[in-house]
Each structure stands twice: as structure tokens, then as C-alpha cells.
Amino acid sequence: MSDISIVQRVKRFVGIDTQAEKYAYAQDPAYGFISESRVAERWIKTTCGYCSVGCGMLVGVRDNKAVAVRGNPDHPVNAGKLCPKGLSEHHILDAPGRARQPLLRKEGVLTPVSWDEALDTMVSRIRDIQGRYGNESLGVVGTGQLLTEECYTLGKLVQLGFRTRNNDGNTTLCMASAVSGYKLSFGSDGPPGSYADMQSADVILLVGANIADNHPILCHRVDRTSPGTKPRTLIVVDPRVTKTAMMSDIHLAIKPRSDIALLNGIAHVLIREGLIDHEYIRQHTTGFEEYAEFVSTFTPACVASITGLTEERLIEVALLYGRARAAFIGWTMGVNHSTQGSVTVAAINNLALITGNIGRTGAAPFSITGQCNAMGTRESGFTASLPGYRKFDSLADRTDLARIWNIDVERIPASRGLAYPDIIEAAVQGRIKALWFVATNPAVSFPNYKLLEHALRSVEFLVVQDGFHPTPTSEFAHLVLPAAIWGEKEGTFTNSERRISKVNPVVSPPGEARSDFDIFLAIAKRLGVKEGLYPGWNTTHDAFLEWQRVSAGRMCDYSRFTWKQIEDENGLQWGGASLYRDGVFATDDGRARIHCVPCDPFTEQPDVNFEFILNTGRTVEHWHTRTKTAQVDLLNDMVPNAWLEMNPADANRLSLKPHDRVTVRSRRGAVSDLELRITGIVAPGQVFMPFHFSETNSNIVTLGAFDPISREPNFKQCAVSIERTPRSNRRSVAARR
Numbered sequence: 001m002s003d004i005s006i007v008q009r010v011k012r013f014v015g016i017d018t019q020a021e022k023y024a025y026a027q028d029p030a031y032g033f034i035s036e037s038r039v040a041e042r043w044i045k046t047t048c049g050y051c052s053v054g055c056g057m058l059v060g061v062r063d064n065k066a067v068a069v070r071g072n073p074d075h076p077v078n079a080g081k082l083c084p085k086g087l088s089e090h091h092i093l094d095a096p097g098r099a100r101q102p103l104l105r106k107e108g109v110l111t112p113v114s115w116d117e118a119l120d121t122m123v124s125r126i127r128d129i130q131g132r133y134g135n136e137s138l139g140v141v142g143t144g145q146l147l148t149e150e151c152y153t154l155g156k157l158v159q160l161g162f163r164t165r166n167n168d169g170n171t172t173l174c175m176a177s178a179v180s181g182y183k184l185s186f187g188s189d190g191p192p193g194s195y196a197d198m199q200s201a202d203v204i205l206l207v208g209a210n211i212a213d214n215h216p217i218l219c220h221r222v223d224r225t226s227p228g229t230k231p232r233t234l235i236v237v238d239p240r241v242t243k244t245a246m247m248s249d250i251h252l253a254i255k256p257r258s259d260i261a262l263l264n265g266i267a268h269v270l271i272r273e274g275l276i277d278h279e280y281i282r283q284h285t286t287g288f289e290e291y292a293e294f295v296s297t298f299t300p301a302c303v304a305s306i307t308g309l310t311e312e313r314l315i316e317v318a319l320l321y322g323r324a325r326a327a328f329i330g331w332t333m334g335v336n337h338s339t340q341g342s343v344t345v346a347a348i349n350n351l352a353l354i355t356g357n358i359g360r361t362g363a364a365p366f367s368i369t370g371q372c373n374a375m376g377t378r379e380s381g382f383t384a385s386l387p388g389y390r391k392f393d394s395l396a397d398r399t400d401l402a403r404i405w406n407i408d409v410e411r412i413p414a415s416r417g418l419a420y421p422d423i424i425e426a427a428v429q430g431r432i433k434a435l436w437f438v439a440t441n442p443a444v445s446f447p448n449y450k451l452l453e454h455a456l457r458s459v460e461f462l463v464v465q466d467g468f469h470p471t472p473t474s475e476f477a478h479l480v481l482p483a484a485i486w487g488e489k490e491g492t493f494t495n496s497e498r499r500i501s502k503v504n505p506v507v508s509p510p511g512e513a514r515s516d517f518d519i520f521l522a523i524a525k526r527l528g529v530k531e532g533l534y535p536g537w538n539t540t541h542d543a544f545l546e547w548q549r550v551s552a553g554r555m556c557d558y559s560r561f562t563w564k565q566i567e568d569e570n571g572l573q574w575g576g577a578s579l580y581r582d583g584v585f586a587t588d589d590g591r592a593r594i595h596c597v598p599c600d601p602f603t604e605q606p607d608v609n610f611e612f613i614l615n616t617g618r619t620v621e622h623w624h625t626r627t628k629t630a631q632v633d634l635l636n637d638m639v640p641n642a643w644l645e646m647n648p649a650d651a652n653r654l655s656l657k658p659h660d661r662v663t664v665r666s667r668r669g670a671v672s673d674l675e676l677r678i679t680g681i682v683a684p685g686q687v688f689m690p691f692h693f694s695e696t697n698s699n700i701v702t703l704g705a706f707d708p709i710s711r712e713p714n715f716k717q718c719a720v721s722i723e724r725t726p727r728s729n730r731r732s733v734a735a736r737r
Contacts, residue, residue: 028060031070038068045072045567047493047501048086049145049486050623052369053077053217054495055086056570059487059506066090066487066506075570077195077499083216084621088634092485093507095631099469099482100511110480115512115522122479123526125461126162129433139166139423139432143439144175144371147491147503148380149543150516151373152550153534154438155382157520160407161529165417166432168383170440171374172420176710177336178367179378181345184709185353185593188389188586189378190555192352192579193328193364194497198222200362202324205235205317207259207348208334212243213620215332215368215496223247233320237262238334240615240645240688241681250317253683256613256717257602258307260340263347264599265303266318268295270354275322277356284583285353287594294596306599322355326362333370333617337716339603342709347597354594359580368496371624372486375494379556380547384416387547388554389586392416404549407532419711421704427455436463438516439483443472444625444694447713448668448704465519468627472694483516484509485628491517491540492566494574500561501571517543555579555586602717603705606685610666610719612650614701615688622692629692642693644674646722650685651678654722661725664689666701666718672725687722691715 026036030043040060048055056075060068069090073080102118103110113121129137140158142151151169158167179189186192198204198221211218222234236248237259245251254262270276271292281288300311307314321327329352335344349358349365357363369375380387390397392415402409418426424442426432428451435456446452456462456476464477467485474480488509494500509515514522517540524530530537537543541563551574552559561572584590606613621639622629629635644662656662656676663672664687674689674696682688691698705714 040067044504044506046504048089049372050085051215052371052374052496053215054493054499054501055082055217057082057086059090061506064507066093078217081217084635085623085629088632091632092628093487097468097631098510099466099480100513101482103480105478118479118481119522119526122463123523126434129460133433135163136166137433138162138164140436141420141440142169144169144171144374144377145439146373146516147540148373148376148494149491149540151377152380152387152547153517153520153543156533157524159382159413160411160533161524161527165413166423167417168420168423169377169381171371171377172711173445173713174333174336174370175374176712177341177707178345179384180342180710184342184346184595185349186585188555190579191366191496191498192358193366194577195221197328197362197364201232201326201328203233203320203327205321205329206244207237207331209330209332209368210242210244210617214618216620235317239683239686252309254307254309260344260347260597260599261298261303261306263351264295264298265300265314266321267351268298269315269318270322276354280356281354285592285594291594291596326360327357328362328364330366330368332368336712337714339705339707339714340600341707341712343597346595350594353592359578359583373493388551389556421706421711424452424455427459433459434461435459437473438465441471441473441625441627444697447699447702447715449697449699450668451704471627481519482513484513489515497573498575499571499573500566502563502567603714604703604719606719610721612720612722613686614718614720615686615716616691616698618692619690626692642674642690642696643677645677645679645682645688647680647682647684648678663723663725664701664720666720669700671696671700
């Protein structure tokens, strides 16, 4: 500690220093009197880089430093509102944990090196590994945090440059089941509705969607007390009494993983009561007759026994949905994070299809996406599908892309490679020998940590490209590439409602950090493929212009919008406000598919040794693995540590008291020293903990089970035991922070 800081502390202790300079006010040219520290020379329009809501914002800059953030009052998504993360987002740009120079592991130690040495080493090591084990010995995992232009560039580099199909994104951990469910029902990815539908709907049904914590700016869309809103009914399906459930008219506190039974039961009542659209079903769907027969067994009595609801409540909800002029169903990770996530999405789509609640204002099944640019990744990333929602197994689609790219069609893979979980499993098995992670932190986010750790230690070469270091993942790396982050680069994000918004740089990257786009082009040059894959490219705008050609005429058509139009109009939606208005779907016959979805028990049931069902989720203050938000004192001070929620009946039975330190134990490992919160928010037999914290990593106990269709992990519903943590295993407060 410096002498001057000691003097300041003494002055403050005795009351001499009132910190008047710190708390002084001044005149901002644009916004009048504000804190002097937040007075800006200019305000730059951009889009938030956290969740998928896609809020417009203005960042104030002075002396090449971001000093303030405000919501953009003209942006249609948020109308000037921002959540705590958005309001403090500028602080991450000069956070102490930023990665500032390339680091190469030499004699066991990550050592600063030049960019030339870093990238030369990366390319030579990967080429050597591929030469010995084949091209597909390389696995790459990208992220929904990249710009669309960067996602597109990375996909071409991996698939056509390094020639490995094993390319996926961390969006598989959150949105893959929504994608697969849309494909099952409609033949293509693409959320059919818009945020505005929530304000036009008579009934809003949210399934496993705690938007108050996960997507807080959407809350004003469903809050009946908001100015200008019409009467409507909000129904929330969630085992836990979340903040969103507290806002609802009806909370359906179903038993964990019984949502399929609920959805089938609602369909049963709708069909029995004649509250279905026979004409829509006849003209636009297939599979209804088999479906009607299938759900005939999901009687109110049957569904009540599975879900824990009363028959009366089930019938009430079904009638509300069926009688609505326009009904909206939204969902997030409570649906997707399951071994049955994809088919649960199909079951949701079934309800919309049999009632004609799709392609109309206020009527849609709608996945609320996770990351800021998960949609852009899905559309352009060259992972689960070819760019522009094209199919790997379609020769016509591959030929179309080969023509645009001016390459031989044989260079384009005819099938996708390994999904994210299978890349990790292949690394454990020795089939993947090199891994490259881009802006993701799997050491905290991936389920079953022990398996992930085994993979990271097994590969011959691990590259971590991130805006922050150290992270729990970068500490395993052989090579760390420092990348620019939100606020330091230019391009576009696409949000949950398919709205493309402009992202602008407000400051320069710190130290030697480079944009991900520049890193990709530099690697392509060393591979000898730059001019072949990216002819004449120098900026992300070059990538956008090619992406316009690739997406032209596709469902996700960007060709109609220039960067300037996107920025001037505060975001533009591809596909308009609603998809499928004409009732024509992206299937061979143009009809949507209605699927029979069985309600299977979740993978790991509680027993005498592991008697509790663990649920995991996030808080409004933090983002995913806290790589960014842990560096923002304002956010970290609000929620510095994880905790465990338990029902009072269970706590009393185990002789536990509020604030006791407890250990969560599963068949895979244990997380110790969690603060116990005793609350009726969780039902007896269930417990909840947030997943953000590497120090108390929930994925030490989660199981490595995955949806067979989407390959998304089952982060929830694993069996655990709870016990008091011995004093010898407790960490100090300083260690926890």
C-alpha cells in the first residue's frame, strides 16, 4: 500500500477527508448535472454485450476511457432501461484481469512472447498434431460473445482452413435444444415471434424461464402494472418460487422435469374441450391424429400425479391458453438444460400449432436465448449447420455455398463434426489432441468438472483466446491469446427476437490485445488460406458484406440491411415481427410436424444416499462464469459468494440453521462451504445454488448427461446430499472474495 493511500485512510478515519472531489457534480454537455467522474467528451451508441435481450446503450468516453453508460432511449428493445450488468458494463474495459499480451508455456510457465512467436507456434503445433493424427484431431469451441462477423470468419477458418469438422460453440451449453426443437417442428431454427408479442398476448406462459434474473429488461413486457399495458394473464411454470414466479398471476410449481407431462396434459384438455384450430391443423401440419391419440392418456388425474398440481389448476390453465385470442409461450434454460430438452421444445411447439398460435401478433412459441450473440452464432457459425441455416447433408446447399465462396464443393463437409460435449469426450479418449477455446471458460461452465479437467490435461496443445487472464481455463493453457472484448471492436449482434443491432468500439484494446477477427485473419495468413477464404478482407465490414451474400434469400436474410441502416434505426429484424405468417414451414412439404413426446423420468433420481434434487441457475448481478462481472466491484460486492437454498422442513429435519456452512455432495464430487439460506422459495426435497462461482463450482457435482439430439447438457436435476461443512474445510471470507 502506498504512503498516499495510508494518509487518505487516516484522514477518512478521523473525518478530515470527506472525498468531496470524488462525489462532486459537473455539467455534462448531453445530460446536464451528473457525477463529475461520469462527464463524457462524447457518447457512443452501441449494444450491450451480456445477455440476448440486446439492449441499446450509450457509452460515455473521456480521455480514451469509458466513464459512463446509459440506456438508449430510442432503442425499441429497452427504451432507455438497463439492468445492473449493463449499467456497469463499461467497468470491464479497464478491469485488472484483462489479458494484455500473448503467453506461451515454456518449461511449465506461461511466459510473455510476441504475437509472431505466439501465432507461429500455434499454427506449427496444430499442423504437426494434424499431420500425425489427422485433421480432426483438432477441436474448436467458439462463443456467443463474438460478433456475427467474427463467428462467420471463425467458422470458415476452422472448417475450410484447418479442415476439421470438430467445430462448435458454447451456445450448445444453453441454446442447442431450442435450435433442435425448432428444427423438429418447423424444419429450421429461428424464433417465430418477437418481444412485442408479450405485450399483445392475452396469455403468457413462461416455462422454466426466470426472466427477472436472467433477462430482466424483458420483465416490463410482462408486468401488468407497466404503463400502456393491456390486461393479460401471466402463468409461470417453475419448481422454484423465482422472482418471475412472484410476478405471475398463476405459478405452477411443478415437480422437477415434469414439464412434458404438463404440456401433454394441456393438449389433452384442449382437444377434449374443442379448443383447437382444426383448419390450421389440416392445412399446415402433419401428425395430429397420432398426437391426439397419444395425449389421450395424459388425463388431468394422470398429469396431476406426475406434476404435483391439482386437476383443477391444470384444467384452468389449459382453458386460459385455449380461449386466448393470442397466446405466447416463452422458455429458457429450465427447458433446454435437460436430456429431453429438444423434444420438450417440440412439445411446446405442439401447443402453438394445434391452436394456431403461431405467425400472428401476440401468438408464438419463443425461445429466449442466452448470450448476446447466440443467434448470430447459430445463423453464421458453421457449427451445427452450414451458414445461412443450410444443411450439411444437402448437396444443393453445399453447392450454393461453394459457388459463393468460389471453392470446390468437395471442400465443404457433408456432415457436421463433433458437438461440444463430444469434443471433450474425444479429448479424454485421445482422439482430440489439440483444443482451441475462444472467449469461453469451460473450467467453470462445463458439466462434470472432473471429466473436463481430464480433457484439458490430456491434450498435447491447448489454446485459450480470451479477453481475461488468468481464468480457471487459461491456467491450463499452453498458449494464451489476449483478445479485445465488447467495447473494443465493431460489428453486429443479433438478439433473441432476430433483431440485428450495431456494436461499436468505444476504446482501444489494452496492451497488445487484438480483436478476435484480426487474430483469425493472422492465423489464416500463416495457414496460407487468407486470400482464398477472405479475399481482400481487412475489416469486419468485409466479413459482413460476404455474410450478406451468403444469407441472401435465406430465412435469416441480412442482405436487406446495411450497417448504417442498422445503426440509424436502432436495430432491424430479419424475418419481420413474426415468422410463418403464411403457414408455410421450412420442411419438404411446407408443413409443420406435430410430435408425440413421452415424459421420461430425469436421469439421476434421488435415493437414500442422495436424497435431494439439485437445481442450478444464475443471478441478476452476475454473468455466466463471472469472467467479466467478478472484475466489477459494484456487482461483485452485491453477490460475492455462492449459496444454497433449502426448504425449512428439510433444514429442520437435518438440524441446520440459517447461514450454516454446508457441503453439497453427489456421486461425482463435493462443493464445500456454501452459505445456507433457509427459504420456502424451494420445495421440500429440492435445493438450489447459482452456477457462476469457480470457487464453489456447481459443475463439480453436476452429471455428464446430454440431450441425444442437441447434445445440450442436463445441468439440472442431479441427486445430491447436504451436510454441514466441517470447520477445517471452511474458507476465510478473504479467500472467498
